[in-house]
Amino acid sequence: MDLLQPLIGGVSLFIVPSVAVALIGGMLWGSIAGAMPGFNQTLAVGVMVPFTFAMGPIEAVAFLVAIGVGVSYGNSIPAILVGLPGTPSAVLTALDGHALHKRGESGLALATSYFAAVSGQFVSSFFFILMVVPLSQLAYHFLAPELFALHMLGITAIVSLTGKNVIKGVLAAALGFGLTMIGPDPIGNNPRFTFGIPELRSGLQIVPVALGLLAVSEIIRSARQAHDWHGLAQSFSARFPRWSRLQRTVPAVAGGTVIGMLVGSIPGMGGSPAAAVAYQQAQLISKTPEEFGHGSIEGVAANEAAQNAAQSGEMVPTLGLGIPGSDTMVLLLGALSIHGIVPGPLLAQQTPEMLHAAVAGLLGTAILLAIFGWGIARSLLRVATLNRPAVLACALALTIVGVYALRQSLFDVTVMMTCSFVGYFMLRYGYSTAAAAIAVVLGAGAERSLRTGLNLTSNDLLAFVGRPITATILIIAFLILCYGIRGTIRQARIARALEAVATQQNLGTPSDDR
Amino acid sequence: MVFLGLFVLVAAQDVRPASVYDPIGSRGGPHLVGALMLIGGVMLVLRRLLGWYRESPLVAAEGTEDDKGVPPGSAVRALSIWAAAVAYVVVMPVAGYLLATPVFVAVVLRLFAVRRPLMLAAVPVGFTVPVFLVFVLLLRVRLPTGILDEPLRQLGLV
Numbered sequence: 001m002d003l004l005q006p007l008i009g010g011v012s013l014f015i016v017p018s019v020a021v022a023l024i025g026g027m028l029w030g031s032i033a034g035a036m037p038g039f040n041q042t043l044a045v046g047v048m049v050p051f052t053f054a055m056g057p058i059e060a061v062a063f064l065v066a067i068g069v070g071v072s073y074g075n076s077i078p079a080i081l082v083g084l085p086g087t088p089s090a091v092l093t094a095l096d097g098h099a100l101h102k103r104g105e106s107g108l109a110l111a112t113s114y115f116a117a118v119s120g121q122f123v124s125s126f127f128f129i130l131m132v133v134p135l136s137q138l139a140y141h142f143l144a145p146e147l148f149a150l151h152m153l154g155i156t157a158i159v160s161l162t163g164k165n166v167i168k169g170v171l172a173a174a175l176g177f178g179l180t181m182i183g184p185d186p187i188g189n190n191p192r193f194t195f196g197i198p199e200l201r202s203g204l205q206i207v208p209v210a211l212g213l214l215a216v217s218e219i220i221r222s223a224r225q226a227h228d229w230h231g232l233a234q235s236f237s238a239r240f241p242r243w244s245r246l247q248r249t250v251p252a253v254a255g256g257t258v259i260g261m262l263v264g265s266i267p268g269m270g271g272s273p274a275a276a277v278a279y280q281q282a283q284l285i286s287k288t289p290e291e292f293g294h295g296s297i298e299g300v301a302a303n304e305a306a307q308n309a310a311q312s313g314e315m316v317p318t319l320g321l322g323i324p325g326s327d328t329m330v331l332l333l334g335a336l337s338i339h340g341i342v343p344g345p346l347l348a349q350q351t352p353e354m355l356h357a358a359v360a361g362l363l364g365t366a367i368l369l370a371i372f373g374w375g376i377a378r379s380l381l382r383v384a385t386l387n388r389p390a391v392l393a394c395a396l397a398l399t400i401v402g403v404y405a406l407r408q409s410l411f412d413v414t415v416m417m418t419c420s421f422v423g424y425f426m427l428r429y430g431y432s433t434a435a436a437a438i439a440v441v442l443g444a445g446a447e448r449s450l451r452t453g454l455n456l457t458s459n460d461l462l463a464f465v466g467r468p469i470t471a472t473i474l475i476i477a478f479l480i481l482c483y484g485i486r487g488t489i490r491q492a493r494i495a496r497a498l499e500a501v502a503t504q505q506n507l508g509t510p511s512d513d514r
Numbered sequence: 515m516v517f518l519g520l521f522v523l524v525a526a527q528d529v530r531p532a533s534v535y536d537p538i539g540s541r542g543g544p545h546l547v548g549a550l551m552l553i554g555g556v557m558l559v560l561r562r563l564l565g566w567y568r569e570s571p572l573v574a575a576e577g578t579e580d581d582k583g584v585p586p587g588s589a590v591r592a593l594s595i596w597a598a599a600v601a602y603v604v605v606m607p608v609a610g611y612l613l614a615t616p617v618f619v620a621v622v623l624r625l626f627a628v629r630r631p632l633m634l635a636a637v638p639v640g641f642t643v644p645v646f647l648v649f650v651l652l653l654r655v656r657l658p659t660g661i662l663d664e665p666l667r668q669l670g671l672v
Contacts, residue, residue: 054653174550185540188532223595224587226626389626405655430576
């Protein structure tokens with residue numbers, strides 16, 4: 001597969017009417033969902049996953065990718081106009097963008113966000129092709145031991161980089177693995193953990209489990225608070241500024257795009273860390289670093305470019321190696337499983353049309369945003385202040401009906417609700433639902449690769465792990481795990497230090513009074 | 515997690531060994547998962563006990579925090595909404611989508627302390643009917659009709 005093939009394949013999909021409709025629909029829904037505070041990307045994609053069963057796999061991938069891109073753009077609108085980030089990755093946009101809005105420079109803030117998001121998305125789509133093609137070709141030469149190592153890398157990366165506590169991350173992944181063990185054993189086909197329930201004999205479907213853990217649990221968690229953003233919206237006027245005013249954001253956009261792409265391509269990192277790193281980098285190279293945090297257009301530009309570029313980055317391990325780069329990518333792979341496509345390292349090789357669909361989603365949505373993005377930005381203020389309880393109630397009902405519609409199975413809905421209950425407590429107590437969901441996607445493949453690989457090496461564990469590529473990947477996985485453990489220890493030390501300061505202050509207060 | 519790990523380890527004993535020999539076998543995965551849960555759970559318990567002993571009974575929260583600057587969260591509301599969703603799933607086959615859904619959406623809105631009658635009527639109906647038409651007419655999916663089966667058949671919507 002050469003580098004031009006995915007590009008030509010993706011661009012040629014633009015003229016397929018069903019793909020074009022999927023792209024427009026995904027971009028619009030993503031922008032609207034992104035503009036609703038509290039409606040994160042996982043939820044935006046999760047609510048729509050069941051609807052993809054009515055589409056072909058190409059349209060489904062293009063649609064879900066377009067939603068992700070739309071969310072990354074839409075989340076900046078409430079951040080700038082209301083000061084509420086639509087998703088966590090837009091926090092820094094809210095800081096600078098809202099300051100600009102309050103100074104009466106709404107047009108400049110929105111135009112910077114528009115320019116950076118579209119540029120970041122467009123350029124990173126080409127980076128995506130450059131990175132994913134060599135990776136997917138590498139995967140073609142992998143045998144079972146290498147595949148097992150890859151699965152381990154994906155899981156350890158998520159465990160180490162997403163949560164504050166690695167032990168809880170490992171436990172969450174173990175829970176996900178445990179769920180994949182319900183049903184037939186991948187080698188011997190023996191039933192496991194079916195407890196005499198006929199529906200469990202074929203195992204759990206990925207989509208209900210992933211939606212329960214990632215989307216419905218988040219809706220239930222959001223339902224803890226009954227507030228509304230109504231009344232925060234104020235009318236505003238915004239005109240597109242002259243190019244000379246946007247020109248100085250170009251270095252920040254370029255830096256944000258590269259950082260977003262690279263950071264986003266590490267499984268478990270995603271848009272928020274990418275945006276934070278890009279923001280810091282932009283401040284370092286800026287001629288006016290003092291403006292950062294007080295209304296810097298370079299800050300908005302770096303943040304928005306990085307967020308959108310991270311979308312392309314997340315797709316690299318997902319399609320290149322079959323390792324979902326984020327929880328949204330778990331849902332994307334889950335959606336593919338609805339169409340009978342098995343997620344895994346050979347995905348791009350065996351079904352290159354999925355790669356074309358991803359390129360169409362990334363590049364096509366960038367072009368659509370370039371055409372319609374400015375108009376969308378000006379009209380989405382009302383969406384940001386939609387009635388929050390009504391949005392959550394409808395999202396919950398839609399997810400339930402959608403999962404039922406997949407196989408007309410109430411059992412699937414029961415599985416989803418059970419997983420959402422577990423997921424709610426995981427969220428509350430700091431267990432990574434993303435780690436559990438990714439283990440659900442990768443678990444069966446990991447077990448199959450391990451057992452097949454051991455057979456391949458005549459049950460010699462040293463020969464299994466001693467294969468050069470396997471050993472390299474496992475060492476990287478181990479180093480990432482060590483990095484995560486170091487982070488956990490550091491977090492614990494910081495928490496202890498903060499607690500000590502708080503205790504000292506509490507003890508000091510009475511003496512001060514005296 | 516400790517109890518879940520123990521449960522997995524005990525339940526793994528009921529798994530029949532694979533007919534073809536492989537060193538890990540059908541029970542290997544469940545044993546590994548159970549052991550991880552057990553060991554990890556014990557480590558968390560010890561860590562918590564050590565924290566209490568060394569410092570204070572207050573333990574820093576590690577989970578996703580509620581939104582700041584708005585009224586605090588209520589676990590009762592969240593779990594009530596979850597219970598309402600479970601009830602909706604149970605009732606839907608009997609009552610049918612068209613009756614169960616508006617009631618469910620209205621109950622959820624009420625749990626969110628929405629009191630305006632217009633809102634309590636408009637949102638459930640405004641959601642239920644378009645979604646029904648999209649699923650039945652556009653996606654050709656049969657949603658549970660329950661007690662409305664006969665009238666919907668006469669209307670050609672089933």
